Amino acid sequence: MGNVLLSLIVWTPLVGALLVLLVPRDQPDGARRAALAFSLVTFLLSLALWAGFRVDTAEFQWVEQAAWVPSFGIQYILGVDGVSLFLVLLTTFLTPLVVLFSFGDITNRVKEYFFFLLLLETGMLGAFVALDLFLFYVFWELMLIPMYFIIGVWGGARRIYASLKFLIYTLTASLLMLVAILYLVSVHARTGAVTFDVRQLYGTALGPTEQLWLFAAFALAFAVKVPMFPLHTWLPDAHVEAPTGGSVILAGVLLKMGTYGFLRFAMPLFPDATRTATPLILALAVVGILYGAAVAMVQPDLKKLVAYSSVSHLGFVMLGLFAVNTIGVEGAIYQMLNHGLSTGALFLLVGVIYGRRHTRAIADFGGLWKPLPRYAAVFLVVMFSSVGLPGLNGFVGEFLILVGSFGANRAATAFASAGLILGAVYMLWMFQRVIFGPLRHEENAHLQDLTGREIAVLAPVVVMIVVMGVYPRPFLRAMEPSVKALVARIEGHRGAVASAGIVGADSEHAAAPSVDPLMNVTARTDARQ
């Protein structure tokens, strides 16, 4: 399959999206099946990506490079490393599940829904594998519009307000990032090379003030997406109003876009500014952890509870990232995947009972264990994954993050650990009120348990939750070289003179001799063929 695999993965959903539009309006099943087929093909292609992924190198793999707008140095560059590989897999894994779940969930304007869903998948995948800042920005904004429509057209009562809030928040922040990108490129152009290639832009010589401003612009765009306290207010609205599929993608993948952006762009491009901003980011992360958990605890609405739990969990991811050491960052990436699985599954589970009862109020449930044993069992596993029970995936990520951040900042780690306890409290308490206890509402007695299709959606997630909990090694091993290289890149600049792009690169050699991120990736990938 050579060098076009990444392009195939990115563009297959788009082809599917356009084909879905051609399906006649009176055959919604045709649109559903087509969407499922294309999302599954994308998933299979991404498995081939993993199978061919070499775990012994930090370089970008499967690199594709072609001119796009030559006079501006804009190129079409795709590539994956150990960081983006699993985020790509997470995306291609969740999308078919969301498509399958939406078979029953979405009944009006079916083909348009799947059109936007597949378009969204192309945007997400593109953003994860783009190595050209301009291309990244195009995909980054491309995600915005389908999600906006999914919330706005298929959402709940306040969908218009929620979707507009989502759009304006994200657009404002990302447009400022666009100016920062243009500025960064114009500074780099003084060296004679006009390029948006992020591999070349790493190590661009910038003054301390410049770095801070640029970091602020990038960080704002990413922090809104994460979302970090206090920029999170769009999230509960968007989640509550979005249809279940939209919530799953939003929580499962889109939020990771923010943390991924920090790790791939904001931190390594502006290492000095990263160091300066670390106390602030850590403080906001800890506040987010505690605040998200505390607010989640008092939510009467299931979906809102899960939404606020995301604020809390993503705070942990930020904590791990800004520990800037291998363990912390690996934990953070692992936690991104965990959160995608467990929170995605939680939204699916909320969607299941909402579909039966048309309410999400915790008070309307209770004692569901008896009428819905299978549902309760799946819920139990997912809930424990989210809480971080050892043996399940959540524990691995949280443990690594805490170990990594303990070395970097003890106070923040101590507060964050308190957040873990709060997390257990609100999750268990919610579970108790929904699943255990007496059956307080008669109408819940005859609810249908999980159907075959719902089991088919949830089973793969449960399997992955267990697998990643007991056998994290293949995942961690694959991301380790890339994480080391990124950490070395961020660390390598610490204390170095701001203008020393080349000196910085040298010190990286010292820090990680086996890894040369500046190596000509294209040449290496070509050689492999």
Added chain:
Amino acid sequence: MTPAIDWIAVLPLLLVSGLGVVCLGVGLFVDDDEVLGWGALIGLGATLVTTAVLIGQHGSAFNGTLVLDGYALFFDLLILAVGIVVVLMSMSYVEETGIGAGEYYALVLFALSGMIVMASATDLILIFLGLEVMSISVYILAGAWRTQVRSNEAAMKYFLLGAFATGFLLYGIALIYGATGATRLDVIAEKLGGGVDHRLLLAGVAMLLVAFGFKVAAVPFHMWTPDVYEGAPTSVTALMAVAVKTAGFAAFTRVFLRGFGGLHGDWSMLLWALAVATMTVGNVLALAQRNIKRMLAYSSIAHAGYILVALTAGGPTGGAAALFYLLAYAGMNLGAFGVVLAVGRRGEPHEEIDDYAGLGFRSPLLGATMAIFMLSLTGIPPLAGFAGKVYVFTAAVREGYYALAVIGVLNSVISAGYYIRVLVVMFMTPGTVEVVRAGRRPYLFTSIVFSAVVTVLIGVFPALWLELARLSFLSQP
């Protein structure tokens, strides 16, 4: 002695104005609107092809006051293409509104010939002539729907304020002539070096700025725009919003970046303020509009502001960005007006934004194309408007106008508020207005789909167009 005329240099102009005269004459005898429309269409198509064949040629006429260079050709082709789309859009509209087809098409063609003069002229007097030919035709076109009071009012307003602006232009030319003793741009550019009365010159430049600012609808010379755009027949509004603005910027850019390029330091601060005011006022006032034509009027003001950002940056980068932006702007804006035409029907213009409720799913073609136009106008990738904004802001950043770039992108966010609202209404609220089926208005729908395709193509493959804009700008003598 008659001066030597390079006929090649005036060929596009001759063809279009000749076509206008023929159209006027034939219109007396032929009553069939569709035949006249087709005549104008075929004539414009032939002119477009002929002009395209001239690419690479150089020539000048009338003592070097009118040239054929890449810059002129770029705008000739753009203006002719816009003309074709406008004629396509007008074909069913003219019939439904009862506007006299013969004089309507003739005036459109005369307006286009004036624009071609503006794009090719390198002399202030000739630019003035082109501007007048264009303006007078458009004054009449704005009032072409004689039975509508709104249309009459628009024509009157446009004429009175336009005449005022013309006065500024002439006075400015006079002052510049007084300072430099020349009206030809290349001579003026040479004289800027020394020995000219600076105060006189700058006063003249400021006057020109007012006049051009009026024609491209820059704040604070924009007051006429919403009323005129709203009142004029919608197809004429499309012509004004796209072609008139394009021609205005063609002359504006040539005069300021080439003629007064040496004074960049003097007028750039003025233009900076003009750009900020134009973007901000246009976008903020657009937020409050309920009528889609008024909304698009304010939007066109805002977009003039983005182009002014490129002119403020100046130099080849700024010039090329301005040209590229005009190209991108033409497709998306024409398309938006096309949708406005398509939503209206005889006797029921449906120009309130609320009339668009639920249209997105009831008429998927209009819904999809309008979504493309609105998102492109907002500046969402990968559409033409995004590419345009990126190049404009790149030019600003490269020349060190960081604040201007930031103000520009914040304005994009404000603009999302009203562009996206159209989509909210179209896709997320229920409504009842039905549109005439596409099959009954084939020309209009062709023009809408064409605009949408162009908007996507320019956005996805900007490299070719950008190179074209750059080379065109650099080809000026």
